[in-house]
Amino acid sequence: MRIMRFLVVATLLIVVVYRLSTERVNITDYVTKSTSSTQVKGTSGALASAAAKKLDANKDQVVMKSENDKALSAPYEKASATFVSLARNSDLWDLIDSIRMVEDRFNHRYHYDWVFLNDDEFTEEFKDTISRYVSGKATFGLIPKEHWGFPEWIDKEKAALVREQMRNDKVIYGDSIPYRHMCRYESGFFWRHPALDPYKFYWRVEPHIKLFCDIDYDVFKFMEEKKLKYGFTISLYEYETTIKTLWKTTKEFIDANPQYVSPNSLMDFISDDKGETYNRCHFWSNFEVASLDFWRGEAYQKYFEHLDKAGGFFYERWGDAPVHSLAASLFLDKDEVHYFQDIGYWHNPFSNCPTEKEERLRLKCTCNPARDHDNNFTWKDYSCTPKFFNAKGLQRPKGWEDQT
């Protein structure tokens, strides 16, 4: 009887060990396995920074899961990076949708941290709920009043008249004050929040987005190792009425400060006439994987200050997307800007779905360019990504012609 029991247990053990050792593991240069996860809850403002600084983001140990992982037995050094989401308390469940996608498709293997920012105090319910869904450390930051509001040089009456005009003209978000504060904040301030001080890279995640495909490598390490400063998935044309004087104001800046313009810039992405006019192409900034140090640098800080003084965030409706895009296209080397064609992404109403079928299947994508509701925006008329390929001299992927 004892021998029988021993045989059954031994057989079970052999089966389990065999299953573990043959588990399919994708070992790439950038892959890690599960790591420890600690939550930092309920911090805000200065507290958030103190908490964030205590975090040692780079020293997590790899937990071995199978024989194959022995190749990775050295401690895995994560990049210095975090997700960042600007959100209202009312965005909670739309943000949970996004977090779940990001965790399932990418972050459950890396446990990168996540910073949440708000111009209002996050509620306990928001913080407690969110903390249960992120696998890295969660930090909640309060935006200081001086970063979210009208600067003193803005004529509020003039700004109100513009909003009224835009309401009549039915310009999207044209009559909104908070939307303007948000665009100005994302342009000039989020990267100054102390909760982001410990990090070099960030990935911006908005509520209610989708990720269609597995991401089977460490995107942040990829940025670091390829010396990239800005990554996007979707690019398109901005509404003319929201940025009437943005290019004129930008030209004033680069004419006065030509030293900041890269000799190998992406000027051909943003202008069809060598800088005479702006063609309105911009990277859609609701998705961004980028370098915080780029925004922290002298060129961008001075550029933002110049734009901010000109007042277009309030007298027009300059978005952070064209502002970031103009800066990246002018001040960076074109080799520092990357299109993540392999990141299947949706933000209402556009998608980026990998063009090649083989890749979609390899990454277990749920998007299909042939299907109307998630068709691939990338090669459509209103997308600027074809221009990006031309500006960088990149070869287009197989089958792009069928997705125009």
Ligand SMILES: Nc1nc2c(ncn2[C@@H]2O[C@H](COP(=O)(O)OP(=O)(O)O)[C@@H](O)[C@H]2O)c(=O)[nH]1
């Ligand atoms: N805290 C805060 N976040 C905001 C506010 N307005 C927008 N956001 C956030 O800013 C980002 C962009 O706003 P969203 O409504 O998605 O604009 P859209 O993507 O341009 O349609 C999202 O992450 C929102 O959660 C606001 O008034 N307060």
Ligand SMILES: [Mg+2]
């Ligand atoms: Mg959005």
